[in-house]
Amino acid sequence: MSTELSGAEITVRCLQKEGVDYLFGYPGGAVLYIYDELFKQDKVKHVLVRHEQAAVHAADGYARSSNKVGVALVTSGPGVTNAVTGIATAYMDSIPLVIISGQVPTHAIGLDAFQEVDTVGITRPCVKHNFLVKDIAELATTIKKAFYIASTGRPGPVLVDIPKDVSQQKTAFVYPESVSMRSYNPVTKGHSGQIKKAVQLILGAKRPMIYTGGGIILSDAASRLTDLVRMLGFPCTNTLMGLGGYPATDKQFVGMLGMHGTYEANMAMQHCDVLVAIGARFDDRVIGNPKHFFNQDRKIVHIDIDPSSISKRVKVDVPIVGSVPDVLDELIKLLKVSREKPDQTAIDAWWTQIDLWRARDCLKYDRASPIIKPQMVIESLYEATRGNAFITSDVGQHQMWAAQFYKFDMPRRWINSGGLGTMGFGLPAAMGVQFANPKGAVACVTGEASIQMCIQELSTCKQYNLPLKIVNLNNRYMGMVRQWQEYFHGNRYAESYMDALPDFVKLAESYGHVGMKIEQPGDVEGALKEAFKLKDRLVFMDFITDQTENVFPMVPGGKGLSEMILV
């Protein structure tokens, strides 16, 4: 007879079996048995954050930068409610996470016990799936299912809620090699007839456009995409979530599209005759007003693993449900053997048009400004890191500038909260990125408003010696809110200024880090160089930037893609 293990030990053994090396968490009453088991082993290393939101963001940053499942552990009640923002962030961006939460003992569930919340109920709308394990016999299989569901199909966070008595009871431990679920069978192969139709449309295109999103990154299909785009000679744009899917320094890349996309990307999107959308979902920030989008006639091919993403906001002509790498392989194979070739004269004319749009130089800014321009900081960051860093960001103007001005040539280097738009994401996500990439240079581009939403994590960074570089674009405003107030609310800056700011240099120092304040444009490059030379220290760079700078181009809410406000 095999020896019996406690639920807590089974939980930890399952994590070991899944190859989990880092676990981000915060202890509490309902997870004490699990922490006790973590203490007795050293395969799964626990990272103690300072707030549960940060545990989930860190697991998320870990997952985004590594293509492994990120794992977080939180206690019941407030542990879970604090984690919800992190879970929703991961859900909106389809990030594979497993969140293990403690729950009050089964006999106390429903009795308003201390630190009890209905975890499964609270998280249900923002997880791919969740489980409450009431029977220890189900524990190992449930954890196996959680990892399986999180990482297959369209990925997403899965939560496993474990009551305290279940973590204490004992049973024999058997970890299933695999699981199969009759109700969950994600597709892989795309429909070959549909792929053939897509090939016909692509070959017949006169003004083609390839538009790709986070699906390329999540499915590790960047190199296939690059092959396809180069083979066809078509222009390519990436969404905010898709940056790095196609090399940004390549001439066929027309920049990011959408609300703050480039003029050329948005114009090409609006005026193309064949649009190939891959792993993208025609989000409201991407195509603007869908009615305006359809003022122009075009055929759309849409490749996505999630059938519900197709024809959700935009009707498409050739839907292909399947895993992006599989479908791209098939597509490339068919294009290679096809005797037909794209109409080169038409494509050349299309590029001439795109180059005219490009000549509009929509990202220009005042480089001679006596006040530091935020765009210039990002450009210097790009130079200082030679484009090789992992860049996380918070949410707002700084996020858009980072997306516009840091040229991502590789996938999984740009880590941001695209769907939910979570301020406070950047710093904890950067911690996760650094754990997943201990040798990588990791910078967090943030603002003085966002950084304060998870500033407590500077303490975690000290404990684990994470040499992050924090690039704080400090304009003393919630910049994006201020920008909208300037344009749409008659310059009434309601509560969007940041008063009573801390001295970030002293704050960084009090946490045991290096702080720098940079006030002159001439000092930007030097500060960044110096910071990156400090390879084993976290450096907080507080850049005092132009308060009036806005993000351009800008598609106002409810407007069409080609109705941009330009500089």
Place this chain on the structure above:
Amino acid sequence: MRHIISLLMENEAGALSRVAGLFSSRGYNIESLTVAATEDATLSRMTLVTAGSDDVVEQITKQLNKLIEVVKVVDLSDGDHIERELMLIKVRAVSKDREEIKRMADIFRGRIIDVTDKSYTIELTGTGSKLDAFLGAIERSAILETVRTGASGIGRGERILKV
């Protein structure tokens, strides 16, 4: 347009709340919902009546399919199907009304399943519109209480929803 959607799902705690939660979080209409275990106790069968444009109903079926515990979804309105609803209705039945209500129940093929000296309780099954018609045929002030199950549906002939 009205659609009647049938689905099979794992008979597990919380599965129903996932479906109900999906409808409320995405703002879909829900006219009625019935659910019970099938002959295979691991599965529940649900019938949902909803209304929406074709695009919305397409999204509803896709989103339902996406729920991890949902095994199969079929829009019964896509083909021939039968639907039935059960209503229990308690009516005041005194003196000469007793005979009249009994006759009305017979016409609608209802059955009187409980009798007191002042009331009848009638069981009636049929489509929703038949139940509505019965309610219309009885004097409003005589109705003491009604309870309806919402529609259950099944495909005609060879149309079978099974794992």
